Amino acid sequence: MALDQSFVGRSYPPTDPYEVGREKIREFAEAVGDPNPAYTDAEAAKAFGHSDVIAPPTFVFTITFKAAGQVIQDPQLGLDYSRVVHGDQKFAYTRPVRAGDRLTVTSTIEAIKSLAGNDILDIRGEVHDEAGEHVVTAWTKLVARAAEEG
Amino acid sequence: MTAKIAYEDVEVGTELPAQAFPVTRATLVQYAGASGDFNPIHWNEKFAVEVGLPDVIAHGMFTMAEAIRVVTDWVGDPGAVVEYGVRFTKPVVVPNDDTGATIDVSAKVGAKLDDNTVRVDLTAMSAGQKVLGMSRAVVRLA
Numbered sequence: 001m002a003l004d005q006s007f008v009g010r011s012y013p014p015t016d017p018y019e020v021g022r023e024k025i026r027e028f029a030e031a032v033g034d035p036n037p038a039y040t041d042a043e044a045a046k047a048f049g050h051s052d053v054i055a056p057p058t059f060v061f062t063i064t065f066k067a068a069g070q071v072i073q074d075p076q077l078g079l080d081y082s083r084v085v086h087g088d089q090k091f092a093y094t095r096p097v098r099a100g101d102r103l104t105v106t107s108t109i110e111a112i113k114s115l116a117g118n119d120i121l122d123i124r125g126e127v128h129d130e131a132g133e134h135v136v137t138a139w140t141k142l143v144a145r146a147a148e149e150g
Numbered sequence: 151m152t153a154k155i156a157y158e159d160v161e162v163g164t165e166l167p168a169q170a171f172p173v174t175r176a177t178l179v180q181y182a183g184a185s186g187d188f189n190p191i192h193w194n195e196k197f198a199v200e201v202g203l204p205d206v207i208a209h210g211m212f213t214m215a216e217a218i219r220v221v222t223d224w225v226g227d228p229g230a231v232v233e234y235g236v237r238f239t240k241p242v243v244v245p246n247d248d249t250g251a252t253i254d255v256s257a258k259v260g261a262k263l264d265d266n267t268v269r270v271d272l273t274a275m276s277a278g279q280k281v282l283g284m285s286r287a288v289v290r291l292a
Contacts, residue, residue, distance in 0.1 A: 031184035032215040033171070038228050048227040057222070057231045058215040062185050086210045088284070090235030096228065139235070 002114040003121065007077055010109045012070040017102035017130065018063045025055045025099055032056060045098075054096040060103075061089065064125035064138040067105035071123050072142070077109075079121065080144050087120065087141035094134045102130040110139070117146030154226040157266040157291040166224045166257040166270065171216040173208050173242060174250030181212045195246060207241035213253055213281055217274045220255045221287050232267055233288040240279040251276050266291050 029039035037044035038054050045053045072081055097103070104127070111122040125138040178192045187209055190197040198206050214236050222228040244251045253276050260271035272285040 028184045031177075031181045032212065032219075033177075034215070034219055034222075036219075036222060036228055048229060050229055054229050056215060057218050057228060057234055058211055061211050062187075066186070086238055088235065088237045089211070089214060090233070092233045093231060096231075 003077060003079065003112045003119045005112055007109050008112050012067075012074075012107045014104040014106045014128075015067045015070075017104050018066075020055065020097055020099055020101040020103065022053055022099040025053055025059065028059050028062070029056055032058075042099075050096065050098055052099045054098045057091060057093070057096070060091065060097050060127060060136050060138060061140075063103060064105050064107075064127065065140065067107050067125055068123050068140060071107050071109060071121070079119065079142075080147070083145045083147065084142050085145065087143045088139070089141070090139040091136055093136045095136075097127075097135060101135070103127050103135060119144040155224060155291050157262070157268070160259050160262070160268055160291060162259055162261060164259040166220050166259075168254070168256040169220050169223070171219070171253045171255065172250060173212070173216075173244055173253060174248075175206065175244060175246055177250065178206065178208060178212070178244060181209055185209065185211060187211070203241065203243075205243050205245055208244055208251070208253075210236075210238040210241075213238075213242055213274060213276075216253050217255045217272050217282060217285060218287060220257045220272065221270050221289055224257075225289055225291065230290045231287055232290055234286075236272075236285040237283040238281070239283040240276075240281045242276045242281050253281065260286065263288065 026040050106126045108124045110124045113120040121142045123140045127135045182188050255274050257270050257272045259268050261269040267288050267290045270287045274282040
């Protein structure tokens with residue numbers, strides 16, 4: 001069942017702020033096995049010109065994907081999440097995410113395509129800090145595989 | 151931003167030091183907890199097989215996180231990454247044994263851009279398969 005094209009361009013309300021914790025960054029950096037001191041040592045981060053420890057580049061996905069739940073679970077859109085795989089992922093950064101940030105995400109449906117029975121959904125998540133300044137944009141392509149016959 | 155690699159010292163074709171990243175079931179459980187992605191295809195073999203996968207597979211975002219380390223280890227400051235994008239082409243299959251799987255990442259400079267930035271083209275392989283496609287990062291150098 002192809003998704004409704006009229007959803008292209010639809011934006012969802014900004015999420016409540018997510019406060020980026022120092023220990024959450026450490027936990028994430030340990031989980032990906034990355035010993036870069038910019039993630040755990042505020043002095044090392046300052047030596048790179050940052051005001052506090054920063055998060056690994058892909059950390060923000062944990063926030064934007066949760067925000068994309070507004071789209072994925074929109075009953076009017078009707079995406080079959082049980083058949084969804086992650087196709088592409090891209091980030092464009094104005095600055096790195098850092099400890100203490102309070103981030104909101106605004107999700108927008110950029111494109112809906114149907115290809116060989118697969119539904120392809122492009123979601124853009126704009127991430128802003130408490131001052132309203134842009135931090136990073138995340139583009140997530142989800143592919144809902146065609147349902148099998150019978 | 152202080153990158154330890156100077157723009158002047160880099161040419162198109164310059165290779166970054168390649169790295170191999172091990173991934174076991176324990177790695178995936180730890181990543182699930184840290185990222186909040188508890189999809190059972192990343193830790194439950196029975197479930198993974200039932201939905202048509204050969205075995206438990208790594209989170210695509212875990213592979214993406216490992217691949218960029220070749221770039222951030224090269225420049226020093228992870229905040230120097232301006233853009234980063236990948237396509238998930240094949241899953242990283244992680245068997246339930248002592249060794250798990252390995253993600254081999256190589257990278258080279260694909261283009262020199264404006265404002266002291268370069269485009270780095272990444273290649274990520276696991277078990278002979280290309281697991282990331284169109285994998286590119288733009289990074290600001292000193």
